[in-house]
Amino acid sequence: MRLIGVHTSIAGGLHLSVKRAHELGCTCMQIFSHSPRSWAITYPSDEEVESFKKELNRCDIKAVFIHSSYLINLCSPDETTRKKSVKLLEYELALADMLGVPYVVLHPGRAVGQPESVAIKKIRDALAEICSKRGGSASLLIENTAGQRGDVSSYMSLIAKIVDNLQEDCIAGICLDTAHALQAGYNLTTSEGVERLASEIKKYLHPLQVKLIHLNDSKTPFNSHTDRHQHIGMGAIGTEGFKKFLSCPDFRNIPLILETPKRSESDDRENLQRVKEILKAVDR
Ligand SMILES: [Zn+2]
Ligand SMILES: [Zn+2]
Numbered sequence: 001m002r003l004i005g006v007h008t009s010i011a012g013g014l015h016l017s018v019k020r021a022h023e024l025g026c027t028c029m030q031i032f033s034h035s036p037r038s039w040a041i042t043y044p045s046d047e048e049v050e051s052f053k054k055e056l057n058r059c060d061i062k063a064v065f066i067h068s069s070y071l072i073n074l075c076s077p078d079e080t081t082r083k084k085s086v087k088l089l090e091y092e093l094a095l096a097d098m099l100g101v102p103y104v105v106l107h108p109g110r111a112v113g114q115p116e117s118v119a120i121k122k123i124r125d126a127l128a129e130i131c132s133k134r135g136g137s138a139s140l141l142i143e144n145t146a147g148q149r150g151d152v153s154s155y156m157s158l159i160a161k162i163v164d165n166l167q168e169d170c171i172a173g174i175c176l177d178t179a180h181a182l183q184a185g186y187n188l189t190t191s192e193g194v195e196r197l198a199s200e201i202k203k204y205l206h207p208l209q210v211k212l213i214h215l216n217d218s219k220t221p222f223n224s225h226t227d228r229h230q231h232i233g234m235g236a237i238g239t240e241g242f243k244k245f246l247s248c249p250d251f252r253n254i255p256l257i258l259e260t261p262k263r264s265e266s267d268d269r270e271n272l273q274r275v276k277e278i279l280k281a282v283d284r
């Protein structure tokens with residue numbers, strides 16, 4: 001059975017994120033482990049960790065993913081920001097260890113005017129530093145990005161350059177975002193586009209595999225290089241695109257997390273329902 005879930009809020013306490021996911025009928029979930037717009041490093045108490053774990057058991061959530069902070073830029077041209085980013089990512093991994101969460105999702109960085117090769121080298125150096133110090137069990141999933149404002153992980157070939165020769169036990173695999181893929185230039189509305197994405201993953205990233213799919217529709221058109229998410233079936237990928245994508249054998253049996261817009265309480269429910277309908281049609 002395919003695991004499906006959404007990104008839920010930790011407002012009011014980590015354990016409440018689990019309850020929120022459970023009430024939506026999720027079998028997996030994603031959270032920010034702390035405020036994603038703050039550099040502050042504070043650890044949860046033993047009680048908070050305990051009640052988070054207890055709630056996971058009670059709610060039968062099979063997999064949890066942590067999305068790392070948007071502040072992290074491992075290739076920032078500002079050395080202070082780059083160093084703070086390394087520290088913050090180490091903190092994200094330490095938090096994941098405490099919470100028993102195996103994977104932390106990372107957007108590696110934005111070049112901000114630097115040549116791409118310089119940015120990629122900085123990210124590799126930062127990841128090598130983090131990996132060399134790693135003692136815990138949590139590891140990283142590198143996410144593909146839309147290719148906007150100098151982000152350097154929009155193509156599989158670029159992700160390959162970022163992770164090449166790094167310790168495998170530190171980089172566990174890829175988080176594939178469908179909206180970002182379409183925005184970056186992988187046309188998921190056609191079988192050829194889905195096939196191209198699947199074959200590039202095999203060609204460039206082997207032995208790394210996709211461990212998580214961020215299933216989002218795109219508010220911006222194909223090749224827009226602009227990251228805006230849309231409700232499932234209502235964007236540039238559309239229901240037919242998701243059918244093509246989800247029926248590709250390479251993308252079966254991978255957990256799905258939705259990061260679709262939440263304007264009202266019912267948005268998550270409706271998006272989850274649409275995904276379930278698409279999966280029913282695909283698995284028939
Ligand atoms: Zn992301
Ligand atoms: Zn996005």
